[in-house]
Amino acid sequence: MLILSDGRTHRVAAEATTAGDAVRLQLSDAPVNATMLPESVLYHVLRTGETTILDDASAEPMSATDPYVGEHRARSILCLPLRNGAKPMGALYLENNRIARGFSPGGIAVLKIMASQAAVSLENARLYRDVAESEAKMRRLVDANIIGFNVWDADGNILEANDVFLRMVGYGRDDLVAGRVRCVDLTAPEKHDDAIRARIELAETGRTKPFEMEYVRKDGGRVPVIVGFAASDANGRKGVAFVLDLTEQKQAEKKVRESEERYREVQAELAHANRVATMGQLAASIAHELSQPIASTVISAEAALRWLDREPADIDEASRALDSIVGGANRAADVLGRIRQLVRKAPRRKEPVDINEVIREIADLVQGEARKSGAQLETQLAEGLPFVEGDRVELQQVLLNLIINALEALNGIDGVRQVCISTTETEGACVLVTVRDSGPGFGPNGTEHAFTAFYTTKATGLGMGLSICRSIIDAHGGRLWATESSPRGAVIQFTVPQRPAVSSREAQSTDATDAD
Ligand SMILES: Nc1ncnc2c1ncn2[C@@H]1O[C@H](COP(=O)(O)OP(=O)(O)O)[C@@H](O)[C@H]1O
Ligand SMILES: [Mg+2]
Incomplete structure (x- = not known):
């Protein structure tokens, strides 16, 4: 047995x-x-x-x-x-x-x-x-013609291949028989280093992990593939390769990338439109603000002329008047500069931003509008706040939207009209900004719909403000939300992550770029 x-x-x-x-x-x-x-x-x-x-x-x-x-x-x-x-x-x-x-x-x-x-x-x-x-x-795997397959030797000849592989690289079986299918011609020049790395791995371990490659087809076209090698003899001088065509996958990836890009473009355009529209809303009050320094410039200029007309001319008084003209003109130029920045269409930047300064600038810009609606605009800014990292103009835009919403909410209410903007540092290395008003709050619908695009309770509203604010803060890695304040009023808050710690050398080089 x-x-x-x-x-x-x-x-x-x-x-x-x-x-x-x-x-x-x-x-x-x-x-x-x-x-x-x-x-x-x-x-x-x-x-x-x-x-x-x-x-x-x-x-x-x-x-x-x-x-x-x-x-x-x-x-x-x-x-x-x-x-x-x-x-x-x-x-x-x-x-x-x-x-x-x-x-x-x-x-x-x-x-x-x-x-x-x-x-x-x-x-x-x-x-x-x-x-x-x-x-x-x-054999079954090769004959199934699902993935490309070939047998190669150490001299880089492809000795055998299935139809899928030949179709992928655009060669015919006659090319194969005549020895015209060679690894060196197939490998895209910029992928030669990868091919060499694969050879070393093959010699050491007898196989390679699948890796991405690009093949050059017989007609010169390119085909992206994923390929894995296995040696069939001990010293890796002969073996098989499995090849998967990635063309469709790459095309799908490209489409996704393109549509993401398009989405970002549309978002940027919307954000820009929102900035322009907001500035439009502010135009009247800003023009009014600007008329003051201009008027005082005129007065100072007339005074200077008078001082110079005297016999003898009073140079000291004249130059004091001229100084005040320069001051007034600079203030006006400042305001115009900020408006231009806000209206300009520029790609998103990533720079260190002092959020308190952003708030001060925007508060300055809307001061006239606040006065017009009989509201008091107050800031409580924490000292020594860390810088955040982001796009200065976009953060200005968020604040502008929130303050204008607050001022609009205050329009027509009885009692104190107050908007308060405050900053603090929070856990998790973030800066927290709070915009609080004494208006009616979000009403019976609560805060739920306020962030939906095109939701508005205003006759001439667009309903884009809050949704744009949220997408800007999201893009900064922060969070934006709304709550009701008691006894009344709305509270909108957002966080922006602190700028990551940088070595002093990096900080210096960033400072240098900022300066120029
Ligand atoms: N501070 C606020 N107080 C009360 N309601 C607000 C406040 N901010 C926003 N809202 C509500 O959220 C809605 C959407 O705001 P927003 O997206 O800025 O669009 P819009 O200002 O054009 O209406 C507003 O119409 C309003 O109903
Ligand atoms: Mg709004």
Whole structure:
């Protein structure tokens, strides 16, 4: 009986029985059990790797109690381990139930040699079967024509390839047969370094992790792929490659990128339109603000002329008047500069911003508007606040929107009309800005809809302000939200992350760029 073992299970592979001169051979593949042979003997042989000879099984301590021996009256038993080197592979079990001492020493020696040869043959057969199985699997994969596949050699020739691969790179089978498909022509020049890295990895580990590549097609076009190599010999001089076409995926990615870009553009345009519209709202009050320094400039100029007309001319007084003209003109220029900045269309920047300064500038700009609606605009700015990182104009825009909303909410209410803007530092390295007003608050709908684009409760409102504010603050990595204040009024708050700590050298170079 030939028993094959894979370490865990033991199966009877063949059984031969002699009766007279006839030998009956039966191939099988059944797990060993106690009705086939004395398991005690088999396990002893498998465990110890020693040949066991029992001259009279029913009398030997190892087997006397084995149910099989009692039932089949087994007399002489010989069990030989099958080993290939140190690897146990199974056993050969022989039994003679006619006579005791049925195996001669000469016969046993011959059997041992045969057993060792059988073991080697069996191992080879098993290896061949494994190879055949994995080849069949590979063949199925290649023939399925789902992914590109090729066989290459160390000189960079593609020796064999499936249709998918050939289609991908635009070569025909005739090119392949004529040896015209070569790795060096396929690899895009800028990817040569990656190819070299893959070669090194292949030589070291026998395979490469899949990586992205670009192939040059026969017609010169490009095809993005993901490729993995495996060596089929020990020194990595021959092997196979699996190639997946990424064209569709890349196109999809590009579309997503483009639509994201378009979305950002539209957002920037909306934000710009909102800035222009807001400035339009402020135009009247700003013009009024500007008329004051201009009027005082005129007065100072007339005074200067008078001082100069005197005999003798009073140069001291004249130059004082001229100084005040310069001061007034600078203030006007400042205001105009800020307006120009707000209305200008510029790409988003990332720079250190002092939020308190932003608030002061905007408060300055809307002071006239506040006065016009009889409101008091107050600031409570924390000292020593860290800089935040972001786009100065966008942050100005957020504040402008929030303050104008507050002023609009105050229009037509009885009682104190007050807007207060405050800043503090918060946990999580953020700066918190609060805009609080004494208006009616958000009303019965609460704050829920206020951030929805185009939601407005105003006759001439656009309903874009708060949603733009939120998207700007989101883009800065912060948060913007609204609550009701008690006993009345609205509170809008937002956070902006503090500027990440930078080394002093970086800070210097940023400062230098800021200066120019
Ligand atoms: N400070 C506030 N007090 C009360 N309601 C407000 C305040 N700010 C915003 N809202 C409400 O949110 C709505 C949306 O505001 P917003 O997006 O700026 O658009 P718009 O100002 O054009 O109406 C406003 O119409 C108003 O109903
Ligand atoms: Mg608004």
